[in-house]
Amino acid sequence: MARWTLFPYPHRYQYDSAGLAAQWLNLHRGDAEPLPSDAPVLAAWVLFHNGHFQQAMEAGLAAGTFAGITVANLSTIIHARYLEKRERTRQELFLEVAERAQIQIQSQPDNPNAWYCHGYALQHYSQGISVAKALAQGVGNKVKHSLERAIALAPAHADARMVLGVFHAEVIDKVGPLIGGMTYGAKKDVALRLFQETLQLQPESALARTEYADALIMLEGSARMAEATALYEQAARSTPLDAAQYLATEMAQTELATEEYGDWVAMASKS
Template sequence: MHLTFDWSTTLRRVRGRTSFVPDAVASAGTRCGWKRFPFGDRIYRYGGDALATNWARLHAGDAEPYPDVAALGRLVRANPALGARVPDLAAAARDVEEAWRAYHAGDFAEAVDRGEAAGPVGTVVAARAAIVYATHLEEDEMRRAAILRDTVDACSVLVELAPNWANAWFVNGLAIGRYCQHVPLVRSLARGLGGKSREALQRALQLEPGHADAHAGLGIYCTEVIDKVGAMVAALTYGVKKETAIEHFEAARALNPRSPTTLVEYARALMLAGGAASLGRAHALFAEAAACQPLDAQARLDVEWARAELAA
């Protein structure tokens, strides 16, 4: 499959959607084929009040408010275009809560289903589930790229409807960044996708300065550019330096110091852009990530990634 991406055409196409979940994951039949979370069926279940009780720890990286009626009401008031698409805040809150519960447990297909049921206020959790599934569990490269491409489409609609929602911008930037990892980066930069990723992540930080995951995302962006085009071209053409990537990763660590996701991405960045002198530091970060106690399915996947790197 030869994937191309025309941002203007995509925006025109996706504006007409009634679904706010990526096409590649919108089919129940397609999601029936998704791989199951491989490290236990019930280990990260947050039933009943447990989700609310653990919410602050689970969302230390993205500062997403707990999705109760009051929080969704504030979200709609801050983004009036959402209002017409959320006729029942109570029902939407239940669906978003269940979507997050499924996401943290590793039921990524169910998280997409429940996110879709909630309407656009469920796009963030649905997109997060699709991205984690595509990144960690989908083995077919074509399907992976299709899921990520269509997640970009869905998130581009969301930021139009919710321009004041930090995590709408974050998932938009994250989806673009992950998609760019699976197409030639020079081509994606030429089409403006790399710049869109950086702009979205920067916007998330403007809206939520304590957004650790957005800092990590910008670190990943800088690293990918340096890796693909070289340090000199990255600095002169795209304004990207290794030092900037490190600054973002260090900011992410300061805000959320026990995140295995940040630790493994930081280690990978050092291996890609830091040269041989950074290998010892990367190994130490992988070891730190491997020693983390994961709080949910995504964290467990990243801990296992770290352990695999150490064993290699």
């Protein structure tokens, strides 16, 4: 296996098992994953939160449990989303996650994070091949079903709500509200409600804010640009508790600094 791109700040987070257990509820407010009792799985999570994503993936798989697969899948998702530069490799990684999650679902149909990882991975795979193409291939219905199932199994699952909100917004953006609603069940009011619920459940999430901001722009354009910009600014000022959160915060900071975003803000101020 090729070496993954390393987290650029390897010494920023130094959790051990005890420290991770003490912060577990704060770190997993978004995915509602329970604190593992299995020592190898907890050790894999330590690697994940410290930013050693490839080692976390490998340790999760080596644990030989379904809980270990969850660590492996989330490690792969974070690496593919933020650190992997090669588009083809990124898409391959998302498909690997979807395949592993499908195996989990078959054996553990009541595991919310198996459904969540399945939907999350396919959602980002869809973005890579184009949302419209993915919808034509039937991927969109799988995304929606998996994320809705995750929420049904874990009503406090903030991250599943967030990704489902992205699904609704992107479908409407690509095919319009009429076709999106009739064919895929995508609705603007549902998208906005899902993001609002996400922030109620996980108010400190930088990623939830940036995803909400992007959805506002997709759904309502420059009329909501001021609100979207405020959400990005809040995300950029957030205090990340682990490597994954740090990457989300850094992404918000980078986006705010781009010329394209500045042009959007300028256009919104004149409208």
